[in-house]
Amino acid sequence: MTARPGQSTLAIHGLPHRGADGSPAVTPIYQSSTFRNPVGSLAEVGYTRYGNNPNQIEVARRYAALEGAEAAIFVASGMAATALAHLAVLRPGDHLISSRWIYGGTRTLFDTELTRIGIDITYVDPAKHRDWRKAVRSTTRAIFLEALTNPLMRVVDVPAVAKVTKDKGLALLVDATFASPVNFRPLEHGADVVITSATKYLNGHSDVIAGAVAGTASVIDEVTRLMRLWGPSIDPHAAWLTERGMKTLALRVARANANAQAVAEWASTRPEFEAVHYPGLASHPDHALAAKLFDGYSGMVGLVLKGGAAAAARFCGHLKVITHAPSLAGVESLISEPRLTSHKALPPEERAALGIPDGFLRLSCGCEDAADIIQDLAGAL
Numbered sequence: 537m538t539a540r541p542g543q544s545t546l547a548i549h550g551l552p553h554r555g556a557d558g559s560p561a562v563t564p565i566y567q568s569s570t571f572r573n574p575v576g577s578l579a580e581v582g583y584t585r586y587g588n589n590p591n592q593i594e595v596a597r598r599y600a601a602l603e604g605a606e607a608a609i610f611v612a613s614g615m616a617a618t619a620l621a622h623l624a625v626l627r628p629g630d631h632l633i634s635s636r637w638i639y640g641g642t643r644t645l646f647d648t649e650l651t652r653i654g655i656d657i658t659y660v661d662p663a664k665h666r667d668w669r670k671a672v673r674s675t676t677r678a679i680f681l682e683a684l685t686n687p688l689m690r691v692v693d694v695p696a697v698a699k700v701t702k703d704k705g706l707a708l709l710v711d712a713t714f715a716s717p718v719n720f721r722p723l724e725h726g727a728d729v730v731i732t733s734a735t736k737y738l739n740g741h742s743d744v745i746a747g748a749v750a751g752t753a754s755v756i757d758e759v760t761r762l763m764r765l766w767g768p769s770i771d772p773h774a775a776w777l778t779e780r781g782m783k784t785l786a787l788r789v790a791r792a793n794a795n796a797q798a799v800a801e802w803a804s805t806r807p808e809f810e811a812v813h814y815p816g817l818a819s820h821p822d823h824a825l826a827a828k829l830f831d832g833y834s835g836m837v838g839l840v841l842k843g844g845a846a847a848a849a850r851f852c853g854h855l856k857v858i859t860h861a862p863s864l865a866g867v868e869s870l871i872s873e874p875r876l877t878s879h880k881a882l883p884p885e886e887r888a889a890l891g892i893p894d895g896f897l898r899l900s901c902g903c904e905d906a907a908d909i910i911q912d913l914a915g916a917l
């Protein structure tokens with residue numbers, strides 16, 4: 537048996553195959569909503585809402601290979617991926633267990649939309665390992681978690697949770713957006729479904745909104761069925777841009793990992809920061825777990841500036857290399873304050889109790905030179 541290609545090769549080629557002579561080296565853009573149909577044919581029609589446009593098929597093929605999944609599907613956003621993956625495995629009356637440490641948009645989707653269709657949800661603090669099992673009821677169908685959390689960069693023990701889902705016959709859905717398949721592949725650790733906001737590392741250039749789900753062919757068939765009905769298929773141009781971005785995924789993630797490690801080590805020596813959250817630091821509570829599960833510690837760093845909101849605002853106002861903007865994982869470094877973005881809905885005391893005091897800065901290290909990112913941060917101090 538030939539060895540499985542590495543992540544760089546998979547990102548560039550998918551599973552390597554010899555193309556026909558004269559065929560283009562790069563997938564062309566099929567900016568077409570529909571495709572000529574043989575007269576009298578009962579075969580499935582080619583229609584871009586159905587997810588069978590060649591650009592949609594090709595990008596999904598590459599992503600499935602990167603996750604080590606049987607199949608994958610791209611949709612119009614990370615939120616669409618999360619919504620459809622859950623609709624695919626849950627029915628009214630079912631119970632979902634979710635990590636408490638999740639993206640705010642996902643939390644709102646669960647609390648407003650999943651509950652509206654009769655799905656009951658229990659939130660578990662992943663630091664309390666025994667609570668996953670304790671939360672299981674006769675109606676529980678699935679557990680959802682984010683492998684690497686925002687903005688404290690906590691690492692959730694996916695194999696330990698997978699033990700619970702296997703024992704109890706539940707589905708384990710993992711949002712691995714912050715890690716990317718270069719740093720962590722949940723299916724290798726017992727997850728059943730991987731969800732990613734392709735807006736982030738997969739595309740990597742801050743110019744596309746997209747999402748993807750990977751897993752067994754039967755789950756992806758169900759997500760595809762729902763996508764055709766609810767309609768959030770990915771546009772061919774967005775699929776093409778994502779495929780183009782994915783070719784450099786391994787290179788970009790390696791650089792972002794290295795830049796974040798350098799920034800975290802530098803920031804740890806500066807008295808202006810009260811705390812530095814990065815799993816690549818030996819001081820991080822999940823350093824050992826991250827070292828065991830991950831191939832890299834990610835490009836995301838949490839920095840807590842002394843002086844609260846006023847200091848953070850002054851600091852961000854002086855940055856020149858780093859862009860003050862939400863989102864993450866582009867080639868350009870981005871910085872945001874959770875108090876104004878992901879954790880805006882919570883009062884300051886509740887945020888502080890979660891470990892996210894005012895003055896918290898979430899830095900997404902891009903692919904610039906580490907020295908320039910650090911110089912920009914140092915200048916702003």
Ligand SMILES: Cc1ncc(COP(=O)(O)O)c(C=O)c1O
Pocket residue numbers: 613614615616618639641682686711713714732733734735736745746747863
């Ligand atoms: C962890 C995580 N999952 C999902 C999403 C949603 O992705 P999108 O903005 O592509 O819909 C985000 C967005 O920031 C995210 O951070």
